Amino acid sequence: MRMLSPRALIAFTLALAAPAMAQIDHSMHAMPMAKPATVAANADMGDGLVKKVDKTKGTVTLAHGALPNGMPPMTMAYKVKDTAWLDQLKAGQKIRFATDPKDGGMTVLRYESVK
Numbered sequence: 001m002r003m004l005s006p007r008a009l010i011a012f013t014l015a016l017a018a019p020a021m022a023q024i025d026h027s028m029h030a031m032p033m034a035k036p037a038t039v040a041a042n043a044d045m046g047d048g049l050v051k052k053v054d055k056t057k058g059t060v061t062l063a064h065g066a067l068p069n070g071m072p073p074m075t076m077a078y079k080v081k082d083t084a085w086l087d088q089l090k091a092g093q094k095i096r097f098a099t100d101p102k103d104g105g106m107t108v109l110r111y112e113s114v115k
Ligand SMILES: [Cu+2]
Pocket: 064, 071, 072, 073, 074, 075, 076
């Protein structure tokens, strides 16, 4: 049997070690990544006060503060991603909400009630 050249030996060793290293790398990153992901999930949300729900038009009118997407405070009608939300939202309710960048932030993508 031919002896492996030093180069072939190194390549062989790296090939064996690579999957193990990838696994270690993955587990090391799993924990620190969990936190930024949670922060990012709420970083795009702004404050809103429900002024009116219009089920015919499928909109909710919100008086909102300055939004992360650059929209200044104003009162405006939003479309909603899920029209079932129109049954849950009530005038006077305070929410935190995120809008859809795809239509220029005119649709509520998700929201949560603020107590
Ligand atoms: Cu607005």
